[in-house]
Amino acid sequence: MPMRDTGVDTCLGHLIRTYARSRDGIVIADEGGTIVWVNRTFRTLTGLEGQRLSGTPFQKIVSRIFIPRPPGEIPSADACAALLHYGSPAEGLILRHNPGFRISAHKVLSPSDSCSMHIVSFTAAYTGEGTISYEHLALLFQSAADIAEASSYESLFRHIAGSLLTLCPGSAILLFSTGQTGDAVKIRTFDGTERQKAVIRRFLKSGVTLHTTDSISTHLQSGELESVAGIRDLFDGTLSVQESSRFEKALGLRKMYCAGFSWKETLYGGVVLFQTAESSPVDLPVIEALIRQASVAIRQWQYEEALILSEEKYRDLVHNANSIILKIDKNSKITFFNEYAQKFYGFSQDEVIGHSIFETIIPRLDSYGNDLHASLATIFDNSGRYEETENENVTRDGRRVWISWRNRVIRDEGGSVLGMLCVGSDVTGQRQAISQLQSSERMYRTLFESSRDGILLIRNNRIYDCNRRAEDLFGYTHEELIGKYPFELSPPDQPDGLPSSYRRRGYLEAALEGIPQMFEWQHRRADGTLFDAEISLNQMDIYDESTLIVTVRDITERNKSENALKESELRYRSTINSMADPIHVIDRNFRILLVNDAFRDWFNAFGFTTDIIGNHLFRAIPVLSKTVLDEYSRVFSDGVMRLSEDTIRVGELELISETRKIPVFEEGEVVRVVTVVRDITAQRKIDELKRQAFEQIENNLEQFAILNDHIRNPLQAIVGLADLQGGDLAEKIFFHAMEIDAIIKRLDIGWLESEKIRQFLRKHYSE
Numbered sequence: 125m126p127m128r129d130t131g132v133d134t135c136l137g138h139l140i141r142t143y144a145r146s147r148d149g150i151v152i153a154d155e156g157g158t159i160v161w162v163n164r165t166f167r168t169l170t171g172l173e174g175q176r177l178s179g180t181p182f183q184k185i186v187s188r189i190f191i192p193r194p195p196g197e198i199p200s201a202d203a204c205a206a207l208l209h210y211g212s213p214a215e216g217l218i219l220r221h222n223p224g225f226r227i228s229a230h231k232v233l234s235p236s237d238s239c240s241m242h243i244v245s246f247t248a249a250y251t252g253e254g255t256i257s258y259e260h261l262a263l264l265f266q267s268a269a270d271i272a273e274a275s276s277y278e279s280l281f282r283h284i285a286g287s288l289l290t291l292c293p294g295s296a297i298l299l300f301s302t303g304q305t306g307d308a309v310k311i312r313t314f315d316g317t318e319r320q321k322a323v324i325r326r327f328l329k330s331g332v333t334l335h336t337t338d339s340i341s342t343h344l345q346s347g348e349l350e351s352v353a354g355i356r357d358l359f360d361g362t363l364s365v366q367e368s369s370r371f372e373k374a375l376g377l378r379k380m381y382c383a384g385f386s387w388k389e390t391l392y393g394g395v396v397l398f399q400t401a402e403s404s405p406v407d408l409p410v411i412e413a414l415i416r417q418a419s420v421a422i423r424q425w426q427y428e429e430a431l432i433l434s435e436e437k438y439r440d441l442v443h444n445a446n447s448i449i450l451k452i453d454k455n456s457k458i459t460f461f462n463e464y465a466q467k468f469y470g471f472s473q474d475e476v477i478g479h480s481i482f483e484t485i486i487p488r489l490d491s492y493g494n495d496l497h498a499s500l501a502t503i504f505d506n507s508g509r510y511e512e513t514e515n516e517n518v519t520r521d522g523r524r525v526w527i528s529w530r531n532r533v534i535r536d537e538g539g540s541v542l543g544m545l546c547v548g549s550d551v552t553g554q555r556q557a558i559s560q561l562q563s564s565e566r567m568y569r570t571l572f573e574s575s576r577d578g579i580l581l582i583r584n585n586r587i588y589d590c591n592r593r594a595e596d597l598f599g600y601t602h603e604e605l606i607g608k609y610p611f612e613l614s615p616p617d618q619p620d621g622l623p624s625s626y627r628r629r630g631y632l633e634a635a636l637e638g639i640p641q642m643f644e645w646q647h648r649r650a651d652g653t654l655f656d657a658e659i660s661l662n663q664m665d666i667y668d669e670s671t672l673i674v675t676v677r678d679i680t681e682r683n684k685s686e687n688a689l690k691e692s693e694l695r696y697r698s699t700i701n702s703m704a705d706p707i708h709v710i711d712r713n714f715r716i717l718l719v720n721d722a723f724r725d726w727f728n729a730f731g732f733t734t735d736i737i738g739n740h741l742f743r744a745i746p747v748l749s750k751t752v753l754d755e756y757s758r759v760f761s762d763g764v765m766r767l768s769e770d771t772i773r774v775g776e777l778e779l780i781s782e783t784r785k786i787p788v789f790e791e792g793e794v795v796r797v798v799t800v801v802r803d804i805t806a807q808r809k810i811d812e813l814k815r816q817a818f819e820q821i822e823n824n825l826e827q828f829a830i831l832n833d834h835i836r837n838p839l840q841a842i843v844g845l846a847d848l849q850g851g852d853l854a855e856k857i858f859f860h861a862m863e864i865d866a867i868i869k870r871l872d873i874g875w876l877e878s879e880k881i882r883q884f885l886r887k888h889y890s891e
Contacts, residue, residue: 135239136160149227149246155235157182157208157242166246168413169227170219173420182208182244190227191218207231208242217246281312284395284418289315291411292397296320296375301393312393320400323374330367344384344394349412352380358396376400383415448527448548451534454504454541456480468550470520490516491524504541507533514551525552578676582610583669597657597678599650610674615648635661635672647676656680706801709788712760714741717796726801730774747772755785760794763787769804780805 136152140161143150149166153159159177167173170189177185186204203214207229217227233243285297296316300309314324344350352358356368358380377398384394395415448468451460458476466472469485476484482497490496496515503510514528527548534542572579578594580587590605598605598613614624631641641661646654660675697718700707706723710716719727719736727736727744734744741756742748748770755766766785771778781801788796846857 135241139233139239139241139243143243146245150232151182151185151242151244151246153182153208153242153244155240155242157205159185160241168417168420169246182242189220191220204229204244207244278312280418284414285313285315287414288395288397288411291414292399294400296324296398296400298324298396298398299393300396302391316398320375320398323371326374327367327371341391344382345386345391349381349383349397349415352382352396354380358382381411383412385415385419448546448550450546450548451543452481452546453543456482456500456503458484459543465548468519468525469517475520485517485519487516487518487524503531503544504533507531507544525550526555527551576677578678580605580610580674580676581666582672582674585609594676597649597655597676598647604650613647615646615654618646631659631661632672635663636670638663644679656683705803707798708736708741708801709796709798710741710756711796712794714756715739716741716744723801726779726803730772730777730779745772747774756797759785759787759797763789763794778805779803780808 139152143152143163146163146165149169150163151159151166152161159180159182162172162177167175167177172185172189183205190204203212203217206212207214208231211231211234213228213230215228217229219227227246229244229246231243232245233239233241235241281299285299288297289295294317296314298314299312301312302309311328314321314328316324354368354377355371356365375398377400379399381397381399382394385392395418397411446464448465449460449462450458450465453459457478457480459478461471461473461476469476471484482488482500486496486500488495488497500510500515510529510531512528512530514526517525517527519525528551529546529548531547532545534545536542572591575591575593578597579591580594581589587605587608587610590602592602595602595605600608611625611628614628616624618624618627628645631643635641641659643659645657645659647657648654656679658677658679660673660677662673662675664671664673697720700718700720701722703720704722706726707718707720708716708723709718716736716739724736732745736744742753752768752770755768758764759766765787768783768785769780770783771780773779780803782804783802784800786798786800787794788798842857843861846854846861
């Protein structure tokens with residue numbers, strides 16, 4: 125768009141302030157004859173209210189507003205063109221809008237070095253018909269200017285009332301506005317003589333509720349002055365005949381007129397003119413012109429209020445919206461950056477305005493390695509392709525974000541590209557969620573396909589998806605399974621003799637009510653063979669549709685193993701029951717799972733009366749010590765068999781046992797412990813007697829050795845004394861001493877033999 129010269133703007137501003145309230149119609153045009161500005165009097169005079177005139181050629185407007193002159197006279201358009209370019213006045217111009225007016229035009233200002241503007245003034249001339257006086261016309265223009273400059277609805281209505289009273293001396297005026305429905309009436313102002321105002325004031329204070337009648341509402345929208353017979357014809361509601369008659373009589377009503385203020389078939393209010401005996405004749409054309417001007421003013425007020433509200437909403441939307449809003453010029457430089465964008469990206473306006481988007485928020489490469497600068501460089505050449513797009517952006521702190529953009533190219537009046545408006549939403553979370561969802565779907569599809577169990581998805585009582593394991597189990601291809609009814613995969617009857625259709629009904633109904641089901645079932649393969657299966661049924665909403673998830677586990681081999689295990693368990697029970705040693709089995713919670721008959725006999729012999737199977741070991745046998753508990757805990761922990769000797773005393777009964785705690789493993793973990801209890805009470809008593817016998821033998825041998833020493837020592841003393849005495853007595857003493865010594869030697873040999881026997885006994889019987 126070409127830039128306007130600053131001096132021109134200054135000149136135009138001064139002219140607008142000068143002629144805005146002129147009673148004449150004023151047109152300002154540039155050197156080329158294009159209209160730049162017109163005042164409101166010109167619009168009212170020509171009937172061009174609400175139309176855009178700026179930028180329109182002056183001669184084109186003139187052709188539209190004036191009736192062509194008769195042949196032989198200079199055409200109105202040519203006369204005005206001569207006025208504009210040569211300053212020649214134009215007289216007797218007839219308006220299309222109101223042929224009763226005669227307009228004269230003259231030039232006020234021509235272009236000069238100080239101001240390159242044309243100014244043309246249009247003034248109403250006398251009609252010569254006497255219906256509209258020049259004074260009334262002047263008053264009309266002054267009133268139009270005052271109304272146009274009103275600063276509020278109240279001042280607008282006061283101006284209208286004052287102007288009407290000036291035009292209709294002695295009359296009373298009442299102005300009202302209507303609600304959104306067009307019928308609820310609010311009295312805005314009233315005026316007249318002091319007596320008339322008092323009558324109207326009493327009438328309004330009486331509590332009447334006023335609504336315009338349907339017929340009057342329709343007529344008011346036309347904006348023409350309408351004669352009304354009485355006040356009840358104008359208002360309905362709670363107004364009674366007596367009230368209306370009393371009001372009209374007090375006011376001295378002779379005739380009554382009304383007209384409405386409307387815009388786009390919407391009634392905003394109206395005026396009621398009460399003509400009394402005091403009133404002057406009504407100049408209807410002038411009053412209608414004034415009412416039309418008031419309607420224009422109200423329409424302008426509505427437009428300006430709507431525009432202000434729209435602009436405020438726009439500003440609020442742009443600056444407070446939770447969206448990124450920015451503008452770029454055709455060189456991709458940022459020209460607008462709203463507050464949300466500033467907060468989101470972390471840039472201030474000064475940091476981005478005038479800078480390229482490629483220098484600020486668009487990285488060279490996105491996370492996938494795509495060259496964003498290269499792809500977006502042609503955004504204006506391929507604008508249709510980029511009306512909606514998603515790309516990765518970067519914030520001031522380097523954080524990567526994904527933005528969904530809606531873009532619109534901005535063009536001037538000639539269609540040339542000025543820039544682009546871009547509105548963006550942060551979809552980083554959505555993309556992450558989608559990525560996670562896709563990963564989740566891939567993961568669940570992998571789990572679905574790699575499951576060892578067959579999985580069927582049933583919707584509307586038909587299979588709509590299945591995994592590979594289901595295909596292998598039933599012997600059908602994926603395409604053959606899809607669309608089948610579940611009952612087609614079962615034999616007519618189940619192993620218990622009940623029909624499959626009867627049995628499955630209860631499971632399906634419970635599962636569809638949200639109660640998970642698990643049961644055993646017999647299925648039939650495509651080749652007719654049967655197999656046992658464990659079925660799990662669960663209901664789930666998938667993509668907002670109720671879906672039954674069926675998990676099928678082939679348990680044919682498991683059932684065979686269980687049957688074999690039952691037979692083995694029977695043999696196992698028979699075996700352990702035939703053993704004399706008490707045996708019991710506990711789990712990791714010390715719960716007794718199994719005992720043999722010998723354990724029951726032993727349990728009863730000690731007087732224990734609680735239940736055995738399922739009971740806690742230390743509640744069933746409360747006399748077990750904490751040491752026993754610790755040994756079991758270590759066996760479950762390290763999986764090493766423990767051998768211990770335990771003593772149980774209950775009253776006078778005592779049991780000494782040799783206990784083996786043997787771990788049982790499943791999948792590398794100790795799940796049970798088998799305990800074998802051997803009664804060694806009698807053996808321990810025999811061992812005690814043996815110990816006591818050995819101790820006695822050792823004592824005897826020790827006393828025997830001492831006795832030998834006690835005999836040999838005195839004997840040597842006797843032989844020594846006899847040797848000193850000599851003689852026959854000495855010989856006899858020597859003889860008997862030798863016999864005693866021989867006996868002692870034999871005792872020594874016997875002691876040595878006894879030591880060998882003791883060592884033999886200790887070696888073979890002491891353990």
